Amino acid sequence: MDHNNPGRTASRELNLKLVEKLSQCLDLTAYPVVKLGTGVRMAYAGDVVTRLPLLLSGAADASMHQMTDAGTQVVLVSWGAGEIMLLSYLFTREPLTADVEVSEDSIVRWLPIEAVEDCLQDNQELLVLLVRFLALRLREVHARERSWLERGVHERVRSTLARIVKAMPRRSEGRVLLAATHESLAARCGVSRPRLSKELKALEEAGHVRLGRGTVEIIDTTWLDAMR
Secondary structure (H helix, E strand, O other), X not given: OOOOOOOOOHHHHHHHHHHHHXXXXXXXXXXXXXXXXXXXXXXXXXXXXXXXXXXXXXXXXXXXXXXXXXXXXXXXXXXXXXXXXXXXXXXXXXXXXXXXXXXXXXXXXXXXXXXXXXXXXXXXXXXXXXXXXXXXXHXXXXXXXXHXXXXXXXXXXXXXXXXXXXXOOOOHHHOEEEEOOHHHHHHHHOOOHHHHHHHHHHHHHOOOEEEEOOEEEEOOOXXXXXXX
């Protein structure tokens, strides 16, 4: 999903319909709500999924690591407000294959996976809707992966920073302060840490960013506007 145009993907629309249908057989309000800040890891690769996050507000990303001839690349899968995340894990008990990180301050309701499965067993229409959603989301992810892998380092970093800036509060004079290690930011950009560091250094020399210990301050956001 594109956070800039959250209503434009067909899979998002199906996810929202799925939540609406699920609410007819499951009291969603009976389950706990948690507030999570931007940058918080909601789940880690290797975790076993026992609860599905329902995003009441905010946004989150999963960083999917893909091996290519050029090395390890990262393709983001994103969710927005109103969507249930990690639905594919209704069909497997394998551990998570990606880290899941909050990309925008969020409120999350955790749904036990067994409760959702019980609804699916009793509601064929809900099950068909789920399968349609997963098939469509898979096609969208593959298309995004092809597009992402064709981009150069500069475009990847610029595009990722543009997405982050959109979700972050502005400081004086439109500046944005991003608290992130080069390692975590490199993962989100789908580039190696040395390549990210080199690109950030070039951006600093161009006057676009200021690098600190564990921070990247985006001084001038206008150069990102074309990427939004």
